[in-house]
Amino acid sequence: MADTMRAVDIEGGKGPASALFINPSVPKPKPTATECLVRVKAFGLNRADTLQRQGSYPPLPGVTNILGLEFSGVVEDAGNRVEKGEQGTPLWEVGDEVFGLLYGGGYAEYVVIDKRMLIRKPKAWSWEYAAGLCEIWFTALQALYLVGDYDPKRMRSILWHAGASSVSIAGIQLSRNAHLSADSHQPATTTTTTTTTTTTTTPNPPPSPPKVFATSRTDAKCSFCVERLHCTAAVNTNHPNWVEVIKTQNDGSGIDLVIDFVGASYFQSNLDVLAQDGRVVILGLMGGSILPEKVNIAPLLRKRARVEGSTLRSRDLEYQIRLRDLFEEKVMPGLMDGTYEHHTEKVFDWKDIKLAHEMMERNETKGKLICVINST
Template identity: 50%
Template structure:
């Protein structure tokens, strides 16, 4: 990606890092120029992700080639095409896709392999907030977590009403396995069972003092451990994950909402040996173009058709105008949202 002498408007952070109130529309951001394998896209909508908050706070280890502007997903219209991208995309193509950064802006450059043609039935807002969550759930489930679906009978998604888990729960149910979820609010627990069809879900804050969330999930699963656990919490529940996992179980960590370190006494790691467990962490943003393109192809083949047919649902909590970015970030940080938060740019 090159930088032209032209300028555009983009969301910036006063002082480089800070709280949500430090976000503002900067009208003097250099407009990017696509490289040989890239397209320049005029943005119509972009989705918010937890990684955006961490980056805004200055705590995200950025990919070396990523622009400082926030934003990992978008929808829009192609306005120019790099020489190696001709034959893939043309000017005026309506697309949505994934980027390493820069989507909180009027224009963004995207690699040709990470773009998807936007179906006419998808709104700009729906398409603009779709890729990051579905791609992350797909790679956690298919490329990291499950090497053998025939032996997987049960799956737990922690933070069950988060956007990634909402996607992952639907993907898991399509496999025909028992799917459980943890939440921290009754409304989110009910959403997981009533709207997403989970076999069972719990509010970890509303359990009897004598019952742990591991006890409750195991009870719901007929006293058995869980074959695959997708976790976003990290250190604070590490020991509980080892306890809950079934023999030959897999645990995939996608986040550290509970911190990077374990709490209390030393951790008993014997379950790794006695249960033959596998624990693996993963992030999507740190993956190379080839890996992300593989996930994009998986999404187009297995997931997008079901979204268009209505078998899968893409849940949007609220849509904001992009100039209201402060309110959008504050809503995400409140942990009250169920589903995606999207910003639109009218033009």
């Protein structure tokens, strides 16, 4: 077996999309006892990839410099430690079709991944479909449950900024169904009648769904959020009073949970649109990291607001395994039965990686960009 592989590289270590090229001789990773070696069939593109390419989002210490956070492929080496499944058979074997989330390295012919992070690919799913799932759905799950701490009794409204982005498309769908989670149901009501000594147990219905709002900077994407994703309403943030428009659509009330990818330029508006005891989860800084002058933070105190930021790649392995398990529990059944839609905007041959990055940077997409790896 060759010790090298092909992988996407960057001329000079960082630069524009035009600096990307396929390096024909990169050291092939070797799995440890707790890892699998997977031959990659397809990989997903993420905004973090463009930031790393530019040199502004370096990989964690000890992680490969190769771009790429998600993939699909075939197990080629299952490692020398054999984990057993519930039936006593090996959990992973050579030839298994899988997909998963990485700390880096996905833009390559081979990746190594901790066995606990692998997910079995259903036969009905294409390589392209599976390759683009993890980063967006894990990020949406993290924002809603682990950072946003969604509670169906307290959080009756949720706002996703950049509503036509891949993560928000996933998050909006999760939000519309979050109240149906088994762990959010109320315990059954038990009534005892003493004269007849009869006990009746009546299951309480799940809470009603939250109102789910979205924003975008184009009317077309706002229409997409309402017509395709079934948002309660979507508002163009170029509207000078978009905060008040959303409150009006929410019966005059503020929003309980805001998920934001923009950062500094939306900070004041996020505080203004927030409800009492509301939460803001910041997942990106597309609008800058330095707050404008005269930002009024008084609503933080007055509304008892909580603002928290997070990135997925900085989380430790145990945290990511938790998200992987949440994905299997809360997302995969919905993807399988059609409750959730997963949007792929375009599929590229990986030789066209420059074009794929350029398309992502133009902010034209309403879904995932995927690259497939050919055999030649």
